[in-house]
Amino acid sequence: MSLIQIKDLWQIYNDRVVLENLNLSIVEKSFVSIVGPSGCGKTTLLRMLMSEVFCTRGSILFDGTNLPKEPTRERGVVFQRYSVFPHLSVLDNVLLPIELRSCRILGKILGSRRYNMKEEARTMLDHVGLLRAATLYPAQLSGGMQQRLALAQALIAKPRVLLLDEPFSALDPGTRADIHVLTNRLWEETKMTVVMVTHDISEAFRLGTRVIVLERPLADDPTKGARITHDIPVHPRTKTKTGAI
Amino acid sequence: MSLIQIKDLWQIYNDRVVLENLNLSIVEKSFVSIVGPSGCGKTTLLRMLMSEVFCTRGSILFDGTNLPKEPTRERGVVFQRYSVFPHLSVLDNVLLPIELRSCRILGKILGSRRYNMKEEARTMLDHVGLLRAATLYPAQLSGGMQQRLALAQALIAKPRVLLLDEPFSALDPGTRADIHVLTNRLWEETKMTVVMVTHDISEAFRLGTRVIVLERPLADDPTKGARITHDIPVHPRTKTKTGAI
Amino acid sequence: ATKKKFTLAWTVYVGWMPWPWAAQQGIVKKWADKYGIEIEVVQVSDYATSINQYTSGMFDALTITNMDTLAVPAVGGVDSTSIITGDYSNGNDAVILKGKTKFEDIKGQKINIVQYSVSQYLLDRGLQLHGMTERDVRLVNTSDADMAAAFLTPDVTAVVTWNPIVEQIDADKGAHNVFNSSQIPGEILDLVIVNSKTLDANPEFAKALCGIWYETLGIMLSDTPEAKKAQAEMGQLSGTDYAGFASQLKTTHLFSSPEKAADFTKGSQLIATMDHVRQFLFAWGMLGQGAASPNVVGIEFPSGHVLGDTKNVKFRFNAEYMAMTAAHQL
Amino acid sequence: MRLINLHPGKRGSKILAILPFVLLFAAYLAASAARHEANPDDKLLPTLSQMAIAMRRMAFTQDMATGQFLLWSDTAASITRLIEGLSISALISFVVGISVGMVPYLKKLLVPFVAAFSMVPPLAVLPILFIIAGIGEISKVTLIVIGTAPFMMRDLILRVEEIPAAQIIKAQTLGGSSWQIALRIVVPQMLPRLIDALRLSLGPAWLYLISAEAIAAQDGLGYRIFLVRRYFAMNIIIPYVIWITLLAFLFDIALRLIQSYAFPWFAGAKSQ
Amino acid sequence: MRLINLHPGKRGSKILAILPFVLLFAAYLAASAARHEANPDDKLLPTLSQMAIAMRRMAFTQDMATGQFLLWSDTAASITRLIEGLSISALISFVVGISVGMVPYLKKLLVPFVAAFSMVPPLAVLPILFIIAGIGEISKVTLIVIGTAPFMMRDLILRVEEIPAAQIIKAQTLGGSSWQIALRIVVPQMLPRLIDALRLSLGPAWLYLISAEAIAAQDGLGYRIFLVRRYFAMNIIIPYVIWITLLAFLFDIALRLIQSYAFPWFAGAKSQ
């Protein structure tokens, strides 16, 4: 069954049509990559999925019902930047989602309950290879480590869908290759639904089970918005071979 | 004859050896790409070539004599960012080098002489495809256009060597491909000596006539600096075929 | 029951320094206890602020001049009674010229002065006595705290001010004290006023104040080492020393006994003075907007005589409490 | 919905924005009415009509003594001083700020001194100032300069230092001399920032202007306030304060407009 | 070499840094000596020994009248007021700044009002203030609060708005409620920025303190300067001014140290 259903979706900003009549179903446990030229509306689409902005026309169904009007725990996100909290240590960053859930009043746990939670957080850090950096602050991490942390933080909240907006585009090629491996492993283990926006086509194919191409028919014409020009299924086995860099 | 000669060059920052005993000759009219992992000292090397920082030990000869102790007109630069002046229009940015040369007191020309200079600047803008944007300010340009402008500005000063520090890494793939073509054309036309730092290996091969790889033997050991691990000549004819994106 | 609490506000001025000193010495508490009340003696550094606060009802009693009482609380509808006529300025306020020796030389000069203060009254009287008017001079409002510094600057050639600043300036070689309050004795009066409503309901407050005042004067004006010590301490409180305070005291005519003060208050000179004052205030628009004549506010004297509107008496001179003190009835 | 996700509509926004002003106004009227009930001659909280009468007199009646319309002559005097003070301050700060920001020798020489100097409370040194500058117009203008210049200077030095090193290097590789770089690269980029610094200095400048006028003056808005304070004329003080606030506001807007018209590139460059 | 590329050495830098101070000091000594030559009783530029004597008296001799050591009691009084005023101001600004920065309804309600309020020159309302707040400690503290809070509030609102929207969205996707986001994300990030705002407010705070003490006080550094101004006692005023400058400087350093120790993550996050 499809987890997300986008129907007749339009987005218009001040007479400029950004997205035109989009229709898209995303089934559970799939990894959808969205690619397209700069400014075609990829980020806009993702921001609608996380309820940061709202569509001009059309509707989005999430698990059969209307998408909530504000961000929720069910839809985790990782952005290109600003995805982790600079004032919390690596460990506290991962602890935060657990604490927010456990203590509605303070959002902070003290004492013995904290101990168990820390164990859970440490396991997650180990998983993404950040255990040794647990006491550092984000500013002390490299870009790649920061994005690993962002993934760990998003995953520990156990969202039903993970939305990624060019999560790896600020990283250099070596780091990017490593984190691709990690992302792939995490996705295979959790079998979470993922929607990832990228402008790196090889990345889209390497990670996705389905690649959606978004394009405006005429870049300069404000009356024609972007639409889906290609919808390419990717066969699991071919993935590891695509791309070179 | 080699235009630039680097001899026994060391760079040490607070007990951390960054570059260790580098030796390198760059012949005139070559296009040298320097690649290497993040933090290995590529930018440091380039900054030494533009006399922004000075080596701890060793020497650099430029055209047979010691490198001047401050940046000069002979060595043009383009950085990843901040390479153009935000308060000048596109045309004025390209006009600036001519004005600085022609009027030592004000650095600004008025009247009829300005008219001739403007023609020269327009020709250059046309060359890099920015003639239509002549009256805009840099903030109104896309990233790719800003870097074209930076190239135009550097070239109109007619330097003997052009130093590029990851000039295209902030651009998206389509834009990057376009500007590669432009760079190649400009280099072939001017036959200028170019030293370009990049972390995109395909870019290094596509543009360079020679690719230098800089690497630290042990990333964590501060006593061992980066050295040249590979020095690969690139045959002109293969260039246009390497790399995909 | 808790004791009734009253506040007296004072500002630094030679004729008012006995108040903080009496508070420090416990004289205030002694008299307050005697009448079963509490009296708080509050210092305000800025004189104008103290008047404004009294007028808006934050103090029960205030040390103030006769002129300012009429101009601010009385015009502001706050009925006030003067219970102590403490002193009159006898040289404390002065017109000082730089390099010129005659009052007449003031003509055409720019004068640094605290406008709308007793200084301006003094200047007006001086001009009157010499057949001039304020149209013959130009006034520059200058804060009293900076008058001494101002006089040192070349562009200041004439100032009107009060002590201790007068002494500072007189010390300058070029300074000539051409007119001062000793030439209009008894016109610039330093009073203690009490809100009339408070006074009617609590006459014991006024009695206590009179008791404090005359006991303190008794100590400081006697010819004893204690008097010298008291004056030295008052000097210190006002930012100077014994010598400085004593010399200021010379130009201040303190009514040393309650009899003399009461007699002065009952005398006819006071009526004439207050008439001068109200004419002056009226001329300068300080009797309130739309005041059609100097008669808008009534001033009542111990004799029952009223200057101005008898239906709008807001300023009363009262000699009763001084007389009681004189008669040892406190 | 979370509180942070709730947005008032357009009309709601407008109503919300004027609400505090309306409430303040109503509270004043109520308090004033109550006090006049108790004492019809109350001076503390004058009624609207009292203020209106006072202002009509200040603005449209010739003063007996000087023959001037006081509100306008006060305003002219204060604004002249303010503009003079700020212009001198801006000029000095601009020249010093750019030289110090660009030349390392000057930086070492002056930065600690300016930092120490900016800590001196100008109001405390007033007596010294009078002696040096007299108590005429010069001292008032000087107080504004002393009060605002150290801040503007420090701000401009920081702004010059914020110019990316890459830009200065680039200018050098284009053949620019120190002087040319100052003239063509640094000065034009600092001009709009000078306006920002001026806007931030407007508040302090008014403050020092009022202090100076309180101490010695024959006219000016601050002079008038401190003068009529002697006879507790709140019916003049309150409208004057509102008028000063309005003037401060207009100055701010004017500077912003100048900035956006004279330096069209600046908004875009800042947001990058 | 271009002027902008010439750097003084380490020792040269130190010499340059102290040079202006030495020059100022020497100029003072010369001027003072010259004036005392002409008039041995000169009060304008007291000699060092005159200042030393005055300060010895202020610092180490009990005041006859009050039995206090004036310099220290003045300092204690002023610092108490300063700290009280700044604390209250910081507290109000912090609570208001964060709420307004986070809640759109509050933003619409209060931002225009705070903007208008911050344009009112506090010194102009001083006459009004003293009448309303009385002349006790409250009025002095209130003046500091009125003088500094609008700026701090506006600054904090801006800082809250500067938190990347992505962070707030992210916190929501982690299940945070408005209250939790305020408590765990916004408050901790605003604390070091509050210290920055406090540092910027120190100068104005001293200014208002000195103004307030000049009008209504029995002790305090500003009061003393104001009191002895009538006697033109520059031998007290000059050391007091230097002392105030030094205190301001120490406050600034203290705040910077607190910031770097209490918020070790801040420097790194800011430079990113």
Ligand SMILES: Nc1ncnc2c1ncn2[C@@H]1O[C@H](COP(=O)(O)OP(=O)(O)OP(=O)(O)O)[C@@H](O)[C@H]1O
């Ligand atoms: N709030 C907004 N108001 C007006 N226009 C907007 C707004 N947000 C986005 N747009 C416009 O919508 C278009 C799509 O923007 P979007 O950021 O979604 O592109 P994108 O595909 O993510 O591009 P990129 O690859 O550069 O990130 C752009 O033309 C942009 O200017």
Ligand SMILES: Nc1ncnc2c1ncn2[C@@H]1O[C@H](COP(=O)(O)OP(=O)(O)OP(=O)(O)O)[C@@H](O)[C@H]1O
């Ligand atoms: N001024 C300096 N002081 C101390 N260390 C420095 C300084 N400049 C550079 N370094 C150090 O020198 C090393 C090399 O830096 P450099 O910027 O040259 O690397 P890079 O190869 O350009 O890396 P990247 O690909 O990330 O740009 C780094 O470890 C850096 O921390």
Ligand SMILES: [Mg+2]
């Ligand atoms: Mg995007």
Ligand SMILES: [Mg+2]
């Ligand atoms: Mg680099």
